[in-house]
Amino acid sequence: MSANVENFPGTPLSQADFDEGKILTTHWKPKLEYGWDAGVAISRYLAELKNGRIIGIKCSRCRSTVVPPRVVCEWCWEPMDDWVYLKDTGTVNTFSICYIRWDASRAKEPQIPAVIEIDGASKGAGILHLLDEVNADDVTIGMKVQAVWKPADERTGAITDIRYFKPT
Amino acid sequence: MAMRKVAVVGAGMTKFMRRAQETGRELAFQASRMALDSCEMTLDDIDAVALGTAPDAFDGLHMKGEYLSDGAGAWHKPYMRCYVGGGTGVFAAIQGWYHVASGLFDTCLVVCEEKMSSCMPHPQGAFLTIFDHTTERALKPNLIWIFALEMNRYMTMHGIEKKDIALVAVKNKRNALDHPCAQLAANITVEDVLNSEVLAWPVQRLDISPTSDGAVAIVMAAEHVAKRITDKPAWVRGVGWSLDTAYWTSRDLYYPKYVEYAARMAYDMAGITEPRKEIHVVEPYDPFDYKELHHLEGLLLADKGDAPRLTAEGVTARDGNMPVCPSGGMLGVGNPIAAAGLMKISEIFWQLRGEAGKRQVPGQPKTGLAQSWGDLMQVGCVMILGV
Numbered sequence: 001m002s003a004n005v006e007n008f009p010g011t012p013l014s015q016a017d018f019d020e021g022k023i024l025t026t027h028w029k030p031k032l033e034y035g036w037d038a039g040v041a042i043s044r045y046l047a048e049l050k051n052g053r054i055i056g057i058k059c060s061r062c063r064s065t066v067v068p069p070r071v072v073c074e075w076c077w078e079p080m081d082d083w084v085y086l087k088d089t090g091t092v093n094t095f096s097i098c099y100i101r102w103d104a105s106r107a108k109e110p111q112i113p114a115v116i117e118i119d120g121a122s123k124g125a126g127i128l129h130l131l132d133e134v135n136a137d138d139v140t141i142g143m144k145v146q147a148v149w150k151p152a153d154e155r156t157g158a159i160t161d162i163r164y165f166k167p168t
Numbered sequence: 169m170a171m172r173k174v175a176v177v178g179a180g181m182t183k184f185m186r187r188a189q190e191t192g193r194e195l196a197f198q199a200s201r202m203a204l205d206s207c208e209m210t211l212d213d214i215d216a217v218a219l220g221t222a223p224d225a226f227d228g229l230h231m232k233g234e235y236l237s238d239g240a241g242a243w244h245k246p247y248m249r250c251y252v253g254g255g256t257g258v259f260a261a262i263q264g265w266y267h268v269a270s271g272l273f274d275t276c277l278v279v280c281e282e283k284m285s286s287c288m289p290h291p292q293g294a295f296l297t298i299f300d301h302t303t304e305r306a307l308k309p310n311l312i313w314i315f316a317l318e319m320n321r322y323m324t325m326h327g328i329e330k331k332d333i334a335l336v337a338v339k340n341k342r343n344a345l346d347h348p349c350a351q352l353a354a355n356i357t358v359e360d361v362l363n364s365e366v367l368a369w370p371v372q373r374l375d376i377s378p379t380s381d382g383a384v385a386i387v388m389a390a391e392h393v394a395k396r397i398t399d400k401p402a403w404v405r406g407v408g409w410s411l412d413t414a415y416w417t418s419r420d421l422y423y424p425k426y427v428e429y430a431a432r433m434a435y436d437m438a439g440i441t442e443p444r445k446e447i448h449v450v451e452p453y454d455p456f457d458y459k460e461l462h463h464l465e466g467l468l469l470a471d472k473g474d475a476p477r478l479t480a481e482g483v484t485a486r487d488g489n490m491p492v493c494p495s496g497g498m499l500g501v502g503n504p505i506a507a508a509g510l511m512k513i514s515e516i517f518w519q520l521r522g523e524a525g526k527r528q529v530p531g532q533p534k535t536g537l538a539q540s541w542g543d544l545m546q547v548g549c550v551m552i553l554g555v
């Protein structure tokens with residue numbers, strides 16, 4: 001059937017259609033605001049970040065240690081409640097060098113987001129964070145890194161209490 | 169499990185466009201009407217409607233299912249809207265399939281629509297809510313991060329270079345030159361891809377599909393109805409879908425295990441034991457060039473890390489042994505998210521019926537596979553059609 005159709009429906013618009021005022025549009029800018037509760041597991045995680053420590057949680061059944069902590073083991077579907085302090089060092093699992101911002105506009109300085117496997121957690125258990133104090137071209141998967149913390153009096157109990165990770 | 173045979177008997181689609189004059193419901197109507205006309209059916213012949221579309225935040229509309237219901241022909245009929253992110257297009261067809269396979273309905277119209285252009289300045293903003301509000305969003309992520317992180321992990325684990333991956337963008341954009349609905353068809357070179365703007369390394373401008381407006385619809389029918397409607401029904405031989413952990417930073421991104429699970433479910437249902445021999449044409453989800461390769465491996469159609477070689481050797485070309493994205497894929501035809509997934513099913517439908525025109529793959533394919541991918545990059549949906 002597709003071969004027999006000459007004109008598929010749909011009317012593509014061009015910039016000229018807008019410049020010439022041919023198209024009518026309505027704009028709306030919502031103002032939305034939310035307050036998210038951290039919950040049981042993440043509240044403890046955030047409180048420990050404020051103390052300058054990374055805490056994970058261990059399943060007493062399958063022995064998996066994960067971070068960020070959560071109240072249920074996704075493999076066993078059993079409650080998790082065995083809290084474990086982890087190191088603030090880890091290994092780069094993967095990374096990117098990002099030149100754009102959230103709205104697709106160009107950033108002045110590239111950022112280096114990475115998945116970092118945290119030492120003390122099970123293999124592969126990582127968190128999303130940023131790398132810095134490193135030349136972007138020198139970052140490799142497998143690189144050892146450590147957290148750079150905000151000073152204690154500036155920490156608020158947020159993932160940003162770790163400013164970034166840097167090579168060890 | 170007693171399930172009835174179900175066939176796809178009609179398909180329709182709009183052009184895929186950067187920005188369409190039509191509203192979403194107008195696009196949905198155009199595609200739905202075309203699908204029904206293609207098999208000489210009317211809305212009265214339709215027992216139920218399944219709709220797929222992206223989150224309401226894209227369009228700034230609450231309850232898009234309800235908004236699109238008139239265009240989709242859903243009034244006074246059993247109607248459902250489903251959504252699994254980018255996986256929605258094939259997932260919606262799976263919903264249509266079990267509406268009919270279950271015996272509850274004899275016919276189902278499946279409609280997928282997306283109008284991404286409404287979201288200003290860029291729909292990336294609406295995507296940001298996929299990140300965890302407490303542990304991730306404070307880092308001010310952008311959507312491309314997760315794809316770049318996955319692509320880098322895939323490349324590094326297998327020692328794959330960007331030039332090997334760029335061949336997919338070259339192939340698909342060229343295939344799209346033969347698709348009358350294509351938004352980004354082009355003759356480009358590997359060099360063009362490698363020289364395009366770096367967004368979030370390793371992702372560059374030409375590695376990515378565009379944002380699009382568009383709609384696609386298919387008609388599904390039970391065996392006794394399908395045989396009355398057409399002498400060329402495309403039977404649904406297998407379906408599969410699977411969801412992996414949403415803790416994406418704890419999942420090894422180099423291999424889409426959930427796609428393998430979905431594929432195995434579909435192969436089992438279809439009685440397919442050697443997919444590389446038994447699948448003749450493939451439409452894997454290709455919002456990025458590396459995703460086509462990643463998915464071919466998850467679908468067990470290539471060994472892990474070997475899909476780039478198949479591409480380089482022409483195996484996946486339209487006239488190769490296993491044509492992949494003969495439509496032009498999302499890289500070439502465009503990516504109105506839910507509609508792009510259903511476009512892949514309509515392409516397999518047209519290919520199996522020998523109706524794909526200039527895009528027709530040689531050798532009268534008997535079995536084809538469409539796959540979509542989405543949510544927090546951890547859902548895989550597969551449908552296998554056969555004639």
Ligand SMILES: [Zn+2]
Pocket residue numbers: 059060061062063064073074075076077078
């Ligand atoms: Zn466990």
